[in-house]
Amino acid sequence: xxxxxxxxxxxxxxxxxxxxxxxxxxxxxxxxxxxxxxxxxxxxxxxxxxxxxxxxxxxxxxxxxxxxxxxxxxxxxxxxxxxxxxxxxxxxxxxxxxxxxxxxxxxxxxxxxxxxxxxxxxxxxxxxxxx
Numbered sequence: 808x809x810x811x812x813x814x815x816x817x818x819x820x821x822x823x824x825x826x827x828x829x830x831x832x833x834x835x836x837x838x839x840x841x842x843x844x845x846x847x848x849x850x851x852x853x854x855x856x857x858x859x860x861x862x863x864x865x866x867x868x869x870x871x872x873x874x875x876x877x878x879x880x881x882x883x884x885x886x887x888x889x890x891x892x893x894x895x896x897x898x899x900x901x902x903x904x905x906x907x908x909x910x911x912x913x914x915x916x917x918x919x920x921x922x923x924x925x926x927x928x929x930x931x932x933x934x935x936x937x938x
Contacts, residue, residue: 817903819864820857821921822850826870834887836867842892843919844869853924858903866926895919907932 820840830846840859850856850869859865893899895917900910904919907929911918923929 816862818859818862819855819905819908819919819921820859820867820869821864822852822854822856822869823866823926824868824870825851828856828869829872830887830889831873832867832869832871833889836869837890839865839867842890843895845892846889851920851924853921855908855919855921 817840820836820842826849828844828846828848828850833842833844833846836842836857840857842857844850844856848856856867856869897910897912897917900917900919904910907922908919909922911920921929923932
C-alpha cells in the first residue's frame, strides 16, 4: 500500500443516452470540462464520460449528432477539433470518483458510472437519504 488516495472535488458529466459518442457532441461539451472518452466510444445512460470544473453533476447527451438540413452557407460549418481525452487509469479514476459512483474495470476499459443509472433512480435515492 502506497498510502491514502487523494480525492479531488470535481463534478461529473453523466450520459443521458445510450449509443456511440459523436465528435460533434463532444466538441460542444469539451468547453465545460475534461473528457474521458473520444468519438465513437460506446456510452450508456448513467456512465460518467467527463468531469466539470464546477462541483456539480451535469447530465449531457454525448451521442447527439449534427442537425442536417438542405440549406448550406459558406463558412457556416466549423472544423471540429477535439482535445485528446484524459485516459483513465486505476489511480486517476480512484482519485476523481465521487461517493455515489462505481468504478468498472474490464479487460478493455476502465470506466466510471453512477450507482443509480437513470435520473429517476438517482432522484429517488436522494429523497430516501434526505429523510
